[in-house]
Amino acid sequence: MSIIQKACKVIPASKIAKSYINEITDTTSKLVKKPKLVGLLANDDPAALMYATWTGKTANNLGFQYELIQVSKDQLEEEIYKCNNNDEINGMIVYFPVFGNKQDQYLQQCVSIHKDVEGLNFKYISNMYHNIRYLDDNSKLMKSILPCTPLAIVKILEFIGAYNKVLDIGDRLYGKTITIVNRSEIVGRPLAALLANDGATVYSVDINDIQLYERGDGLRYKQHKVEDCNKSLEDCAKISDIIITGVPNKTYKFPTNYIKRGAIVINFSSEKNFNDEDVEKIASLYVPSIGKVTIAMLLRNLLRLMDNKKAANAKSIETPIQPTNQPQEI
Amino acid sequence: MSIIQKACKVIPASKIAKSYINEITDTTSKLVKKPKLVGLLANDDPAALMYATWTGKTANNLGFQYELIQVSKDQLEEEIYKCNNNDEINGMIVYFPVFGNKQDQYLQQCVSIHKDVEGLNFKYISNMYHNIRYLDDNSKLMKSILPCTPLAIVKILEFIGAYNKVLDIGDRLYGKTITIVNRSEIVGRPLAALLANDGATVYSVDINDIQLYERGDGLRYKQHKVEDCNKSLEDCAKISDIIITGVPNKTYKFPTNYIKRGAIVINFSSEKNFNDEDVEKIASLYVPSIGKVTIAMLLRNLLRLMDNKKAANAKSIETPIQPTNQPQEI
Structure with a gap:
């Protein structure tokens, strides 16, 4: 028997990003003024600076202004509020970690919901878990922003055919089993919820345990439920049609022998979580990195924020409370 | 020379709580219907159950209804939303830790701002850092809730005379130097900000470093600034008029020889951070625990939430978006 070329x-990511990039440049090319994205860097990690610079280059190439603001940790909150109140700025990224503790979650929430291109505002995240797609649930003019990395992975799965378009929107992953190795609040957990909300059976794996996210037989629930799961990673992976990893560890490698023949494999970690050569022998589709799709989603989110602003201005919603300093008895 | 009785x-806490308790029962006794507080317990820590039960007893004694709801971790979010939407419930406490990771911060934010007796909603915390005391900055009818443990400590400091009433409101800790050993997002950091906003020079100590919170010479800033500080704990403590600790560790003891003669000493940890006998030889005022004041503040916050609701109904502010489930293309 002659061996044919490997099927994988x-x-x-660049290939997947392309269609979104075209959509984005189409929009920006028609604007009178380039939308402005600000990056706020308050750590001295050279990798963060590199990433911030790279974000800037991509933004510039796609028709945006980009300004990198470097501040001290202790000035960051004030700077975020300045950007919130600056009408010239359409969107903002804060490069974390800054303090590396819960203060970072506080700072993240300081970013105005109207400028949060990363989709990490509590309101956006909570809407996502509850499958709420609009900020104004009645008029449906203002889209709720989705966190950009999970969104990028959804778009990748759509691009590579994991979503079955014969099924109804919202059910298009029904029948798919997915293992996600990462349950961070920024990517892994929202991703598990998004995919389960779309009908998949999702095993969410972290260092402590495995959880099952699903909508039940016949998708009888409208949104996912979460349960503890007694299966091992090996058991979960071997029945998974899709394996997605995001382990931020140079030495971690996902065991190739856990991958089901013909599975789809995606790595969203900045580290290589797979041995490429081995994966290609067993997987059907392999996306070794996703960064370029993530940044496309980030810029797409920025354009959505601008659309939302237009819709809000049309409706003239209430203005947020501004910081003032009246001393008052507590 | 004859030795007089020790001055400390x-x-x-019960003594300090008393005036607030009177104020609270005064209010509840005039209400037609008892306000309802719900405690949500989703961990199986017996200490948490004990605390929850104790909260309930106190609430009952002060004229509130209290219901303890025990749920599984995975049901907690749904239960919080149920309580948010239940008009019979006036306030809610979630007993953390639940997952013990960042998901707990997410869950905390799920509690409606209108029922958050602990004052931990991002909006409240952010208002506190920015010295904003009202939710409606123009009409000033709806008070921004303060996080209950830091608030309890402020009230204790007022009670024991650390606030100088000769000074203007908002400046009454001017001249006071305070060391706080704890920089959690729930207590230590907001407390440092509150006290510095009131004019104090605050050394905020955690396991990694020491930060200085202050409004500058002559209180030239309207709100506190934060700077890194090169002093040691010993240096900070020895010039501090007030030492406040919250180290959640059975074996930790604050070194008594760091306490300035005549200092005020407060422990808000559930563990004994001081050797009582030694502290009494050197301190002027010593508050060994604060729990009863904290719970008084919690119930006081609940009454404030009810006042805010009345004010809001009078103004008929916008209603929050309810979770729905319309499948939509992302």
Whole structure:
């Protein structure tokens, strides 16, 4: 028997990003003024600076202004509020970690919901878990922003055919089993919820345990439920059609022998979580990194924020309370 | 020379709580219907159950209804939303830790701002850091809730005379130097900000470093600034008029020889951070625990939430978006 060429297609993020990039430049090219994105950097990690610079280059190429603001940790909150109140700025990214503790979650929430291109505002995240897609549930003019990395992975799964378009919107992952190795609040947990809300059976794996996210037989629940799961990673992975990893560890490698023949494999960690050569022998589709799709989603979110602003101005919603300093008895 | 009785006064929390308790029962006794507080317990820590039960007893004694709801971790979010939407419930406490990771911060924010007796909603915390005391900055009818443990400590400091009433409101800690050993997002950091906003020079100590919170010479800033500080704990403590600790560790003891003669000493940890006998030899005022004041503040916050609701109904502010489930393309 002669051996044919290996069937696995390795899909670079750039290829997936392309259609979104075209959509974005189409929009920006028609604008009178370039939308402005600000990056706020308050740590001295050279990798963060590199990433911030790279974000800037991509933004510039796609028709945006980008300004990188470097501040001390203790000035960051004030700077965020300045940007919130600056009408010239359409969107903002804060490069974390800053303090590396819960204060970072506080700072993240300081970013105005109207400028949060990363989709990490509590309101956005909570809407996502509850499958609420609009900020104004009645008029449906203002879209709720989705967190950009989970959104990028959804878009990748759509691009590579994991969503079955014969099924109804919202059910298009029904029948798919997915293992996600990462349950961070920024990516892994929202991703598990998004995919389960779309009908998938999702095993969410972290260092302590495995959880099952699903809508039940016949998708009888309208949104996902979460249960503890007694299966091992091996058991989960071996029945998974899709394996997604995001382990921020140079030495971690997902065991190739856990991958089901013909599975789809996606790595969203900045580290290589797979041995490429081995994966290509067993997977059907392999997306080794996702950064370029994530940044496309980030810029797409920025344009959505601008649409929301237009819709809000049309409706003239209430203005947020501004910081003032009247001393008062507590 | 004859030795007189030691000068240090040990002030039990119950004594401080009393005036607030009177104020609270005064209010509840005039209400047609008892306000309802719900405690949500989703961990199986017997200490948490004990605390929850104790909260309930106190609430009952002060004229409130209290219901303890025990749920599984995975049901907690749904239960919080149920309580948010239940008009019979006036306030809610969630007993953390639940997952013991960042998901707990997410869950905390799920509690409606209108029922958050602990004052931990991002909006409240952010208002507190920015010295904003009202939710409606123009009409000033709806008070911004303060986080109950830091608030309890402020009230204790007022009670024991650390606030100088000759000075203007908002400046009454001017001249006071305070060391706080704890920089949690729930207590230590907001407390440092509150006290510095009131004019104090605050050293905020955690396991990694020491930060200085202050409004500058002559209180030239309207709100506190934060700077890194190179002093040691010993240096900070020895110049501090007030030492406040909250180290959640059975074996930790604050070194008594760091306490300035005549200092005020407060422990808000549930563990004994001081050797009582030694502290009494050197401190002027010593508050060994604060729990009863904290719970008084919690119930006081509940009454404030009810006042805010009345004010809001009068103004008929916008209603929050309810979770729905319309599948939509992302």
